[in-house]
Amino acid sequence: MSIKVEIISGLGEKAPAAILIHAHGRRLLLDAGGPMQPDEPCDWYLGLGLAQGQDQSIDAILISHDHVDHIGSVRWLPDYIPLYCTAQVARSLPSGRLWHPLPTRGEIEIEGVRITCGQAGHSLGGLWLHLDLAGGIFYSGDFSTESLLYPFDQPPPADLALLDASYGTYDTDQTECRQALLERLTGPTLIPTLLPVPPSGRALELALWCQAQQIEWALDPVCEGFMQALLQLSPDLLLPGVQTQLSQLTPIPWHARESDHPRLIRLAANANGIGGESGRLIEDESYTGQVIYTGYTPAKARADIAAGRAKWLRWNVHPRLSDLQNLADDLSASQVIPLFCSMQQTERWKKAFGERFIYESALHL
Ligand SMILES: [Zn+2]
Numbered sequence: 001m002s003i004k005v006e007i008i009s010g011l012g013e014k015a016p017a018a019i020l021i022h023a024h025g026r027r028l029l030l031d032a033g034g035p036m037q038p039d040e041p042c043d044w045y046l047g048l049g050l051a052q053g054q055d056q057s058i059d060a061i062l063i064s065h066d067h068v069d070h071i072g073s074v075r076w077l078p079d080y081i082p083l084y085c086t087a088q089v090a091r092s093l094p095s096g097r098l099w100h101p102l103p104t105r106g107e108i109e110i111e112g113v114r115i116t117c118g119q120a121g122h123s124l125g126g127l128w129l130h131l132d133l134a135g136g137i138f139y140s141g142d143f144s145t146e147s148l149l150y151p152f153d154q155p156p157p158a159d160l161a162l163l164d165a166s167y168g169t170y171d172t173d174q175t176e177c178r179q180a181l182l183e184r185l186t187g188p189t190l191i192p193t194l195l196p197v198p199p200s201g202r203a204l205e206l207a208l209w210c211q212a213q214q215i216e217w218a219l220d221p222v223c224e225g226f227m228q229a230l231l232q233l234s235p236d237l238l239l240p241g242v243q244t245q246l247s248q249l250t251p252i253p254w255h256a257r258e259s260d261h262p263r264l265i266r267l268a269a270n271a272n273g274i275g276g277e278s279g280r281l282i283e284d285e286s287y288t289g290q291v292i293y294t295g296y297t298p299a300k301a302r303a304d305i306a307a308g309r310a311k312w313l314r315w316n317v318h319p320r321l322s323d324l325q326n327l328a329d330d331l332s333a334s335q336v337i338p339l340f341c342s343m344q345q346t347e348r349w350k351k352a353f354g355e356r357f358i359y360e361s362a363l364h365l
Contacts, residue, residue: 009044034072064141065126066092088125121152134365135159146174165338166318192289196278220268220277
């Protein structure tokens with residue numbers, strides 16, 4: 001029986017992730033992404049025939065990781081559909097939602113399909129998924145090979161690679177990003193800095209990095225809570241030695257004053273500069289530090305940057321073009337579909353992947 005891959009959402013734009021795999025009369029939904037911002041439209045799940053009892057209902061939902069653009073629409077999908085994710089990701093499910101465990105590494109059979117899972121190097125408990133269908137279907141979720149915290153596991157071969165390409169054809173190494181940030185943090189003028197960050201990932205990467213650079217830094221209580229949680233984790237979910245490094249960090253207390261620490265780097269949630277300690281400081285006119293966003297920039301952050309109130313310097317948490325090429329080679333993929341980015345640069349994608357580059361929302365294998 002033929003296998004069909006249907007990219008319902010996430011092709012040709014940075015959009016919620018939703019990929020439907022039709023196999024042997026079964027339908028597996030890979031990710032159920034929600035809108036990046038509450039006011040953005042998100043209706044990919046309409047028209048799927050999800051009313052209970054309909055023949056075309058989805059047989060299983062698999063969630064790669066707990067970011068809103070991969071998990072945020074679970075709340076709109078019927079509870080009777082079995083859902084699979086890791087224990088770390090399950091914490092972000094709607095209250096009371098039942099779930100089945102995916103292995104953090106290893107194999108599981110779901111609806112007659114053998115699925116291999118591995119760490120994706122992007123978030124706590126986040127996975128890539130490999131489906132043993134039609135020569136192998138690999139879905140990366142979001143991934144990175146440059147994380148200071150999380151490992152990226154090598155997947156088995158796959159004919160078809162569905163890859164996170166959130167940065168498009170961007171190809172700057174993290175070492176260059178760090179150098180640009182370092183110059184901004186340690187310029188000739190003594191100036192403190194606020195870095196709005198997501199607490200489970202970039203906050204702690206930046207903490208490790210600031211410590212290594214011998215820059216004074218402080219962690220807000222929310223980020224501090226995540227650091228304590230990482231110290232309790234099974235060590236194999238983190239890169240070797242990370243828990244030891246985290247346990248040896250020496251932050252400046254959050255309540256310290258800039259008058260005593262004129263170059264203090266504050267790492268604070270929320271990453272978008274709305275709410276949390278970062279939102280409070282941005283609104284606080286007595287705070288004189290520079291604000292630097294390092295990730296996805298929603299409207300509020302873009303407005304801050306446009307008005308000169310903030311800067312933006314990328315800290316890689318998604319793959320570079322060379323990562324995508326290396327991964328496609330390692331998979332021996334004959335077809336590569338870049339996801340979660342604009343396809344305006346079609347020629348560059350063709351140049352990068354040649355005949356392997358595919359830009360189709362539905363594929364029969
Ligand atoms: Zn993500």
